[in-house]
Amino acid sequence: MINLRAYSAYIRSTLLLTLRDRTVLFFSYLFPLIFFIAFGEGFGAAQGAGAATQVIVMVLVLGVLGNGFFGGGMRATFERETGILRRFKVAPITPVPILVASIVTGLVIYMPAVFLFFGIARFRYGLAFPEHWFSLLFFLTFGVVAFRSMGLIVASVVNSMAESQIIIQLLYFPMLLLSGATIPLSALPEWLQVVAQFLPATHLYLGMQGILMRNESAMDQLAAIGALSLATLVCLFIGVKLFRWEKDDRLKPSAKLWVAAALLPFLLIGGWQAYSQENLRKTKMIDREQRRSLSWLIRDARIFTGDGEVIESGAVLVRGGRIEAVWPGRGPDPDTVRAELLEAAGRTLLPGFIDAWIQLPPETGDQQRALAALLYCGITGVGVGTERPGLLNELAARIRDGETLGAAITGFAPPEPPAGPSLAAREWLDSSVPEPVLLGRSLTQQVLPPDRRATLAQFMRGWRDRPEPGDARPAPNPPYSAAGLWNLPHGPSFHRQLQLMAAAGVEPVDILHRVTEGAAQRFGLENVGRIRPGADADLLLVDGNPLEDISATERIVAVFSKGERVNRSALLEH
Numbered sequence: 001m002i003n004l005r006a007y008s009a010y011i012r013s014t015l016l017l018t019l020r021d022r023t024v025l026f027f028s029y030l031f032p033l034i035f036f037i038a039f040g041e042g043f044g045a046a047q048g049a050g051a052a053t054q055v056i057v058m059v060l061v062l063g064v065l066g067n068g069f070f071g072g073g074m075r076a077t078f079e080r081e082t083g084i085l086r087r088f089k090v091a092p093i094t095p096v097p098i099l100v101a102s103i104v105t106g107l108v109i110y111m112p113a114v115f116l117f118f119g120i121a122r123f124r125y126g127l128a129f130p131e132h133w134f135s136l137l138f139f140l141t142f143g144v145v146a147f148r149s150m151g152l153i154v155a156s157v158v159n160s161m162a163e164s165q166i167i168i169q170l171l172y173f174p175m176l177l178l179s180g181a182t183i184p185l186s187a188l189p190e191w192l193q194v195v196a197q198f199l200p201a202t203h204l205y206l207g208m209q210g211i212l213m214r215n216e217s218a219m220d221q222l223a224a225i226g227a228l229s230l231a232t233l234v235c236l237f238i239g240v241k242l243f244r245w246e247k248d249d250r251l252k253p254s255a256k257l258w259v260a261a262a263l264l265p266f267l268l269i270g271g272w273q274a275y276s277q278e279n280l281r282k283t284k285m286i287d288r289e290q291r292r293s294l295s296w297l298i299r300d301a302r303i304f305t306g307d308g309e310v311i312e313s314g315a316v317l318v319r320g321g322r323i324e325a326v327w328p329g330r331g332p333d334p335d336t337v338r339a340e341l342l343e344a345a346g347r348t349l350l351p352g353f354i355d356a357w358i359q360l361p362p363e364t365g366d367q368q369r370a371l372a373a374l375l376y377c378g379i380t381g382v383g384v385g386t387e388r389p390g391l392l393n394e395l396a397a398r399i400r401d402g403e404t405l406g407a408a409i410t411g412f413a414p415p416e417p418p419a420g421p422s423l424a425a426r427e428w429l430d431s432s433v434p435e436p437v438l439l440g441r442s443l444t445q446q447v448l449p450p451d452r453r454a455t456l457a458q459f460m461r462g463w464r465d466r467p468e469p470g471d472a473r474p475a476p477n478p479p480y481s482a483a484g485l486w487n488l489p490h491g492p493s494f495h496r497q498l499q500l501m502a503a504a505g506v507e508p509v510d511i512l513h514r515v516t517e518g519a520a521q522r523f524g525l526e527n528v529g530r531i532r533p534g535a536d537a538d539l540l541l542v543d544g545n546p547l548e549d550i551s552a553t554e555r556i557v558a559v560f561s562k563g564e565r566v567n568r569s570a571l572l573e574h
Contacts, residue, residue: 011101015108028067028109032059036117049320050290052127057208059117061181061201067110068147069168072102076155077164081247095243099152099236106148135218136211143204146228149235153262156242159250175201186287197279198270203227206279213289223269230265281403288402291564292321297334301344306351306517306530308509316349318537321563325533347557348545350512351529352380352538354519355494357413359385359484367395370490371406372571373447377491378540378559381410381528411523422482423500424493429486434461443554444492456487478519495554502550509547537563
């Protein structure tokens with residue numbers, strides 16, 4: 001029969017002793033708090049929920065690691081080395097209540113820190129409280145218990161405080177640096193990201209990020225919870241078997257191999273993750289969510305709202321992936337709205353363009369590169385002509401969820417251009433011009449590497465039997481480029497289409513309306529194609545005034561996709 005009195009008495013005793021231990025309190029509260037302040041200011045946590053959440057998760061992981069290894073492992077070793085455990089040897093108590101008391105104490109010490117850091121983040125950075133509080137606390141409970149158990153097994157196999165410090169640091173620092181808590185996983189080389197899947201702290205970090213950033217529940221973390229639970233049971237079993245009351249009781253060096261047994265569940269889940277790459281995909285999505293959550297204030301821009309209205313000088317606030325506010329005039333101070341400033345004097349801000357009909361290559365890698373090239377050119381949405389749209393649903397979902405970056409697939413269209421070849425395609429196929437004008441445009445030179453341009457130029461010069469494009473409406477509505485047909489480059493061909501429409505007599509304001517709000521309405525999209533509060537922050541900032549000179553759309557300064565300022569140069573690296 002379980003002696004509950006022994007458990008409760010030892011838990012109270014352990015808790016009182018722990019509260020007197022400055023080392024435990026330092027690693028449970030003060031050390032994470034120092035990191036919270038330093039990284040919170042350094043990461044610009046005030047500018048977005050993603051950055052603030054990253055800081056919160058970082059300090060919570062730090063707290064769990066410190067609580068487990070230093071609060072559990074080193075504390076248990078200290079109690080044995082100083083003879084505290086020896087006093088209980090003659091009492092009617094087994095090792096089990098002692099180990100359980102340490103775990104419960106760790107949980108009691110740790111949980112107030114969770115509310116403390118969320119309170120500070122709410123006050124300092126305006127971070128909303130978690131939507132799934134119960135899931136977060138439930139998951140953290142498994143994390144604290146598991147890492148506390150790991151600390152106790154370290155105490156079981158070491159023979160001195162010095163030895164305890166060495167083993168704990170060998171476990172603590174790799175988990176601290178490679179789990180994603182301090183260095184983003186996406187910043188690590190791919191092989192090191194795979195190695196990180198074998199570390200217990202990685203699953204703790206990704207689980208908390210999933211709950212906080214992606215509004216997942218504890219049920220979505222079952223694999224991590226299972227591994228943490230199994231590790232706890234293994235550690236407790238080994239801890240009881242190897243428990244020692246006195247410092248003079250020595251273990252053989254081979255006993256330290258029992259630590260590997262405690263890590264076995266994570267070797268199994270790490271092997272599965274390395275095979276399935278599920279966590280690697282999740283890492284990319286979390287990283288994208290953080291980028292999308294940042295706040296931007298675009299100030300002093302000429303704003304074309306998409307519906308034909310023009311604000312000659314205004315400001316737009318982007319927050320959490322959406323447009324939060326639009327002001328005529330200079331707008332507020334960036335510090336007031338906690339946003340990164342992007343000065344846009346002499347520039348024009350437009351909704352991201354929608355190319356209503358393109359064709360994608362058959363290979364997945366080539367499809368991703370085509371969509372990346374489109375986004376590079378400020379085209380944030382496309383209609384794809386295909387007979388089998390189901391084959392592209394997975395790619396569309398990966399872009400939507402942030403696993404990969406590219407123009408969103410906003411809809412599917414018939415396999416042939418609805419109004420025949422576009423003006424850009426007709427010019428491309430003009431046999432009277434040995435080398436298409438498009439290949440000489442600056443945007444094409446940015447998107448296509450020199451060898452690809454040379455290959456296309458040679459191909460077009462030698463293409464004697466080019467197909468006749470036939471008749472085409474000069475201004476199909478909504479406009480499209482027909483990129484992908486006849487090797488027509490994705491991205492630059494759409495801008496060329498706009499230039500040819502203007503040359504055919506269509507007013508620039510009408511052209512820009514058709515490729516923004518007009519195209520969005522055609523695809524039944526409510527939150528894109530407009531610059532207004534509540535709309536998705538798919539934006540294009542160009543140098544000059546495309547309302548007077550449509551070719552200004554090629555002079556791209558910045559592209560925003562769901563609030564993320566796209567690193568355009570990185571888009572074309574792969």
